[in-house]
Amino acid sequence: MAVLRESPWYNEILAEGREEGREEGQQEFLLYVLQRRFGPLPIYLKEQINQLNGERMQQLLDVTLEAKSLVQIEQFFKRDKRAEDN
Numbered sequence: 001m002a003v004l005r006e007s008p009w010y011n012e013i014l015a016e017g018r019e020e021g022r023e024e025g026q027q028e029f030l031l032y033v034l035q036r037r038f039g040p041l042p043i044y045l046k047e048q049i050n051q052l053n054g055e056r057m058q059q060l061l062d063v064t065l066e067a068k069s070l071v072q073i074e075q076f077f078k079r080d081k082r083a084e085d086n
Contacts, residue, residue: 024059027052027057028048030049030060030061037067048077
């Protein structure tokens with residue numbers, strides 16, 4: 001087992017697992033904050049949040065903390081969609 005832990009692949013896989021765990025935790029936290037502020041979320045919004053990477057989740061969290069309504073959260077994703085289309 002010690003030889004395996006010294007392997008660069010082992011460390012790479014371990015780092016990837018940690019990053020995935022952090023992103024999952026961020027998603028759960030973001031969903032929690034949104035639900036506490038705005039009530040039950042539409043399924044499509046949950047799915048969009050689950051597809052975000054760490055940086056985009058952080059940006060959405062910033063928007064969430066200042067948003068007055070769920071409409072502003074939806075606008076965040078619409079801006080993303082427009083940027084993809086261009």
